[in-house]
Amino acid sequence: xxxxxxxxxxxxxxxxxxxxxxxxxxxxxxxxxxxxxxxxxxxxxxxxxxxxxxxxxxxxxxxxxxxxxxxxxxxxxxxxxxxxxxxxxxxxxxxxxxxxxxxxxxxxxx
Numbered sequence: 824x825x826x827x828x829x830x831x832x833x834x835x836x837x838x839x840x841x842x843x844x845x846x847x848x849x850x851x852x853x854x855x856x857x858x859x860x861x862x863x864x865x866x867x868x869x870x871x872x873x874x875x876x877x878x879x880x881x882x883x884x885x886x887x888x889x890x891x892x893x894x895x896x897x898x899x900x901x902x903x904x905x906x907x908x909x910x911x912x913x914x915x916x917x918x919x920x921x922x923x924x925x926x927x928x929x930x931x932x933x
């Protein structure tokens with residue numbers, strides 16, 4: 824992955840994390856401004872992802888984005904918002920991360 828693609832991935836991730844945080848704040852206390860900000864942030868993140876898809880391909884772009892967001896969003900939810908996961912949910916999270924890793928890096932070994 825090129826430096827430009829890595830920067831785009833990092834930027835889209837930060838934007839998606841901000842959007843997810845805004846969405847949580849909206850869920851806690853709905854308001855028009857929070858909703859509009861959430862939509863704008865998700866739209867900006869997706870526009871960056873479109874560029875990334877063009878550069879590195881759909882499977883790589885979305886797989887990498889998915890695993891990074893899966894981990895980062897859960898860190899925010901668990902640490903910042905104090906949410907809890909059950910044992911079953913934690914196991915599912917670990918399997919989801921493993922699945923995305925296998926999908927992303929599995930083709931390199933063949």
